């Protein structure tokens with residue numbers, strides 16, 4: 001029988017965004033359903049019980065349209081969005097490029113989404129679903145006042161989500177990543193802190209952040225009660241890891257946008273470790289970047305992440321990748337004599 005990898009090669013001539021819409025269509029049918037549970041992967045984080053620590057990363061279900069279908073893959077939680085106040089088309093196509101030799105993607109979608117009103121309708125309809133749903137919020141490209149965009153989104157969506165992620169790190173919205181700079185980030189957080197919030201709140205950071213800015217944000221999260229943790233990380237605009245292996249369509253490496261997948265893995269691992277140390281293990285870290293195996297998942301948790309997310313490995317390995325990561329992670333804990341995944345967080349234990 002043809003496995004997903006050969007199937008994906010077979011349909012590789014189709015534009016990536018079209019393939020994504022096929023994937024969304026497939027999940028909507030809800031034909032695919034995995035219910036396996038792993039006792040040693042259950043984890044309690046920010047007051048919520050997760051059936052396992054692996055979640056869907058932001059950007060896959062931007063319009064909250066395939067919540068049950070995505071949960072059926074076996075995820076412990078989902079992060080929906082990025083949603084902006086107004087609908088927007090994003091950048092001109094083509095804007096997504098696959099680099100199969102290194103299982104990477106370069107994309108400059110630019111927060112294409114149908115806007116908060118439609119998103120909210122979908123989210124309200126999903127309230128009966130018993131799972132953890134996070135919402136990732138971002139500003140519109142042409143917004144004159146980014147702070148009021150985040151205010152509006154936060155206030156509209158908080159009641160219907162289990163956590164909120166403030167996305168200040170996508171490289172495809174001009175100026176967005178500057179919000180991470182000292183001064184800007186304090187302004188945003190202190191303004192949002194006036195909202196009476198009940199739900200855990202995260203900042204999603206770029207892997208290209210300077211050490212100075214990273215230290216500043218860590219201090220901010222430690223002292224500001226509005227923030228519960230960090231999502232590490234978004235895509236990178238650097239290409240150094242890509243040039244280590246020959247690639248057939250090398251013109252793609254020069255495309256502008258954020259790079260995700262395997263070449264991002266080590267970079268995010270280092271940031272997770274630094275942040276874990278800088279914050280003395282006191283904040284929640286959600287690790288994302290280049291996870292496609294149980295080993296990758298084990299490493300990020302061992303470095304300090306309590307929860308994980310994936311996106312690009314779904315593109316290359318298909319729906320089964322979720323169960324394959326989880327079952328390997330569960331087995332590796334047993335092999336190492338670790339009773340529960342909680343006991344691995346930040347322990348710096350080797351997978352081998």
Ligand SMILES: Cc1cc2nc3c(=O)[nH]c(=O)nc-3n(C[C@H](O)[C@H](O)[C@H](O)COP(=O)(O)O)c2cc1C
Pocket residue numbers: 057058059060062081082096105107109111136167170204233234235259260261262264288289290291309310311312313
């Ligand atoms: C096609 C695509 C679209 C994405 N869109 C978003 C997005 O809208 N918001 C966001 O915070 N991250 C977005 N991301 C970044 C992912 O959430 C994730 O942080 C990054 O891809 C690293 O994980 P991965 O290597 O498992 O893909 C996107 C990634 C890809 C590949």
